[in-house]
Amino acid sequence: MIRSLIGTAILVLAVAVPANAAQPLTVSVNHAPSHFMPGMVAAYATITVTNPGRSPATGAVTVSDALPAGLTATAVAGEGWTCTGTTCQRSDALPARSSYPPIRVVVNVAADVPDRLVNTVTVNGASRTDVIPARDACPNGWAPEQTISYGRRDSGVRNPQRGDGCTMQDVVWNAEPFHGKADFLSTVDKAATEFRLKPWQRLAVLATAARSDVGTKPQADNSCDRRIAFTFDDGTSIYRPELLRVLRDKQVLGVFFDNGVRVEANPQWARFQAREGHVELNHTYSHVHMDQLTPEQNREEVLRNEKVLADAGAPLDFKGIRPPFGGSNPAVQKLLIELEYTYFLNRVNTSDWLPEMSAQAISDDIVRQLRPGVIIGMHDGPIDTPSGAATVQAVGMIIDKARELGYCFGVVDASGQVIADRYVSSGEPIPAVQSPVPYRIPLAFGTEEQIPHPWRPIR
Missing domain, CATH: 1.10.390 (Neutral Protease; domain 2)
Known part of the structure; x- marks a missing residue:
């Protein structure tokens, strides 16, 4: 499992609280996933400053995170905090028995990270350590946060x-x-x-x-130490029913970063995905370049998409998002962290949005990049190109080849990493298209004549 207690890696926080503060502050830190494997991307620590006293705490507060060797910060933010590097400050009063909004420190883990990193956490003169395990006997396995279930039956x-x-x-x-x-x-x-x-x-x-029906009904063997996950952007598209059929036949779950503007047109697909056990996450409402918009505009895009998915019967499995076009400048990252989102930029992909890409070329490109724990990024019908059919065909090819190479399949969780899961079909029929599928015009690639029907333009 990806939550290990083998090896130690320690985050160090130095919290300076001025002498004139009405109450001493405390700080806590946790991390996700519970261990940081060598080469891991976008792991994170969450820092919370609390006033445990009976009266407000006043004065400037400075939180400094001295990351140990082997961890490199890629983003640091928290609502109401002003952060430079790994140091964050604020000066607003903190009411009694309450906490400031948390700070998230997103890090990449070095390939040669030591098995044991021991550093000191200092808070108002007191010292402690935060242990981040660095090795795991069951990598990318079943999360301890999950409950034990078999065949769509949950033990609690x-x-x-x-x-x-x-x-x-x-x-x-x-x-x-x-x-x-x-x-x-x-x-x-x-x-x-x-x-x-x-x-x-x-x-x-x-x-x-x-x-459960385990042991009586044939199921694909999905246990190994080389687990990977499929993710699909820009849905829901005209090709989604066929993709859902491939995934059901192969007994592989998918992670869908869907756009609300398309889900509104055909909510039956998102609703089916949720009942079938697939993971539903955010890709903004209208597939925008987030790094070209203001924070207010981006907030609206994210929150509007949350509502559309929930109204369709497919609420987010957790606050996870992939910014369209990979738009993730520091301002975007800050906003997403403040909204308590995990953002998924780490993936291997191919140019499956190009109309000329064949299924074989897509498959070969992905298979060449496979490694344990990898997140595969694909499009089963981009919002701004007529592609999709080749991608759906390639998915089946990738699954077969990956299994030949000893890989098995999972999903992603709120830690941003691949975890184990199993496909157990709902048995419901896969819905057909009901309304024209929205496409952004003008297209980025291809021509309007190549767009599969029915469709309607977004301008």
Whole structure:
């Protein structure tokens, strides 16, 4: 699992509070994911300054994050904070028993990050450490924040974790393929014993496993230590039903960064995606260049898209966004952090938005870039080009080739990394198109004659 307790990496915070402050302030720091693997992109620490006293705290507050060797800050921000480098300041009073909005420090992890980094956190003269594990025995596995579920049945029991980073779900699923129902139930029972579940937890997990169809219904083997994830931008498009069919046939979940202007036209697809278990995230309402807009305009684009998706029956699985065109200048990053979004810029992709790209070329390009933990960025029907058919065909080819190479599939979570999951179909029919699909005119590539029908222009 990606939450490990092996190795240590320590973040150091120096918090200076003026002597005339009415109350001493405290600071806390946590990080996501729970360990920072070598080469990881866009991991982050969250810093919270709190006034635990009974009267307001006044005076200037300075928070400085002295990152250890091996971590490089790429963005630092928090609502109401003024940040330069890894130092943030503010001077507004903090009411009693309350906290300032958190500061997020986004970092990249060096490929040669040491197994153990020990630094000191100093707060008003007191010292402590924040331990960030740097190694994991079950990388990109099942998150301990998840509950244990089998075949669309949820036990309500949180997924426990061993000291080496592996969770109970990792242990169970790493034992597949199961030789029938009895073998599966025996595996779950042994894992419940190993992880020392309480009696009521054990009963709930075993009952959930017994009611599921695992061990009786064929499922694709999806356990490995080389997990990757598919993401798709610009939807929902005319090609979405065929893509959903490919993913269902191959038993692979997708992560959809959809645009509200298109979801409004055909909300049935986003609604189906949510029921099918796919992950729904934000791509702005109208597919804008965020680095060309004001913070107020960008805020409106993000929040409007949230509402459209929720109204369609596909609320965001968590606050995750991929800025269109990769538009992520410092002002955009600051806004997204203040909105408590995780932004997904780290991906491998191909020029699948070009009409001349063939399915084979798309597949070959992606397969060449595969590595464990990678996030694949694709478009099953860009909003500003007529492409899409070749991408959908390529997805099936990529899945088959990736499995030949020993990869399995997952999704992304709020930490910005790939985690394990399993495809369990809802059994519902995949909806057909109901209304013309919006396209931005003029197109960036191709001609209007190449756009699949039905469609309508956005100008």
